[in-house]
Each structure stands twice: as C-alpha cells, then as structure tokens.
Amino acid sequence: MTPVIATYSDGIHRAGVVALWHKTFDYGTPHNDPDYSLDMKLRADDGLLFVALEGGAVIGTTMAGFDGHRGWIYSVAVDPAFRRRGIGAALVRHAEQALKALGCPKVNLQIVTGNEQVVAFYESLGFSVEPRISMGKRFPWRGA
Numbered sequence: 001m002t003p004v005i006a007t008y009s010d011g012i013h014r015a016g017v018v019a020l021w022h023k024t025f026d027y028g029t030p031h032n033d034p035d036y037s038l039d040m041k042l043r044a045d046d047g048l049l050f051v052a053l054e055g056g057a058v059i060g061t062t063m064a065g066f067d068g069h070r071g072w073i074y075s076v077a078v079d080p081a082f083r084r085r086g087i088g089a090a091l092v093r094h095a096e097q098a099l100k101a102l103g104c105p106k107v108n109l110q111i112v113t114g115n116e117q118v119v120a121f122y123e124s125l126g127f128s129v130e131p132r133i134s135m136g137k138r139f140p141w142r143g144a
Contacts, residue, residue: 003052003053003054003059003060003082003085003087003090004052004053004054005050005051005052005053005090005091005094006050006051006053007047007049007050007051008049008050008051008061010038010042013051013058014035014038016051016057016058017034017038017051017058017061018034018035018038019058020058020059020060020061020077020079021034021037021061021075021077022034023079023080024077024078024079024080025075025077031138037075041063044065046065046066047098048063048064048065048066048095048098048099049061049062049063049064050062050063050064050091050094050095050098052078052082052087052090052091054082059078059079059081059082059087060076060077060078060079060082060087060088060091061075061076061077061091062074062075062076062077062091062092062094062095063075063095064095064098064099064107066099066102066104070104070105070106070107070108071099071102071104071106071107071108072107072108072109073092073095073096073107073108073109074109076088076091076092076109078091088121089121089124089125092122092125093125095107109122109127110134
C-alpha cells in the first residue's frame with residue numbers, strides 16, 4: 001500500500017502526530033513540545049503541515065513555512081517501521097510543491113547537531129550544505 005499524503009487535520013491527526021514526534025524527536029526543550037508546536041502551527045493557519053498516512057494511521061510528517069522571502073521545512077519525521085520506503089522524500093517534495101505554489105523562491109532547512117547522518121538524504125533531494133551560521137534566540141516560554 002502506498003501512503004497517502006494529506007494536509008493535517010487537527011481532529012483527525014493530532015494524536016498520531018504527537019505520538020510520532022515523541023517517538024522520533026528528542027524534545028529537550030519545552031518550546032518543542034508536540035502539542036504546543038501543533039497549536040502554534042495551527043495559529044499560523046497556512047495549511048503547510050502534512051501527514052503521511054497508511055490505513056488512516058499517521059506514519060510521517062513534514063511542516064513548512066513561508067514568510068514571503070524564504071521557505072522553511074521542519075519536522076520531517078517517518079515512523080522507524082516505515083523508513084527506507086521513500087516516504088520522507090515524498091513528504092519533502094510535497095512540502096516543496098506547496099511552497100512553490102505560494103511563489104517561494106528558495107527553501108531552507110536545518111539539521112540538529114548529532115543528526116548529521118540525514119545530510120545525504122537531503123542532498124539526494126537537491127539540498128546542499130550552505131556556508132551559514134545558524135543563530136537563535138529564545139523568548140520566555142509560556143510566560144516563564
């Protein structure tokens with residue numbers, strides 16, 4: 001069975017996405033809590049959160065964003081039991097097409113230190129390592 005890629009629907013997909021993200025991501029910081037991340041993405045109301053489904057079950061995700069200048073791809077996750085079947089590539093391509101449809105001229109993504117083994121995966125999809133320094137600044141989380 002080939003997985004279906006669909007736009008995320010909160011009432012249908014939330015529990016599956018939260019479970020998948022807990023299984024596949026290391027959440028060492030509170031601002032990356034799956035429920036919080038979903039709530040914040042839904043506030044953007046941009047339709048750029050996608051799920052891969054098999055038999056109605058969430059087996060993969062990708063999230064995209066576009067600020068009018070650059071696009072971003074986040075939260076690419078595939079259940080370990082379904083990896084190496086092209087699902088991650090299909091999710092990334094789906095997000096790219098959605099960004100292109102919005103007029104996005106370039107897409108970026110970041111890889112967390114310690115997860116460098118995925119560089120080859122993204123290179124196979126046409127991404128390249130760029131000479132950039134990624135910087136971040138955290139604001140107080142949930143009023144903390």
